[in-house]
Amino acid sequence: MKLTIAIDGPAAAGKGTISRAVAAHFGLAHLDTGLLYRAVGARVAEGMEPLEAAQTLSEADLARSDLRSAAAGRAASEVAALPEVRAALVDFQRAFAARAGGAVLDGRDIGTVICPDADVKLFVTASAEVRAHRRWLELRAAEPDLREADVLAELRARDERDSQRSTAPLRPAEDAVTLDTSKLSIEEAVAQAVELVRRAVAGRE
């Protein structure tokens, strides 16, 4: 059976880690769609027009080492609000989702827009404070002056922008199962996600 799994949620809720682990567990390819928006945002920050940046995105752009920074996240969230940028990235994501071996895609609109027919949809979330703490721990090696309060403020601004935009806003699909990771370790969150997918797949058979 070809399996398509959609995993959405706000920044730093754990969906990247969960998606990679679920993909490895079920032997599926994985696409972090946030990386597409981060790469477009980075090119726009260098002066390129947003639509051109999205239309001419290459593997090399996705392999840039600066896409994980807080600045790249902000730039990504800004270009992600542009309908023409989103439209330019749809085909690539759907082609990835349709690959023969099945796939896990994580992002903001996978279950609602990109793969509305996904076999399993998870909405991975956590409180803003927990997410900010995690993101701060992740970023502080590269950005030692970063303050946790600033990460929280930035994250709230990003949540607001991602969920209030008119095109493909961040929200759970009606048929998504919500997984709140606020009080879970990474191992517990991954185990629960694998179990949810296993049950959803068993229910279909």
Ligand code: DC
């Ligand atoms: O998941 P991330 O933090 O790497 O995503 C960066 C930004 O990209 C996020 O603030 C919103 C945008 N994004 C989106 O709009 N749709 C997606 N499917 C993935 C990311």
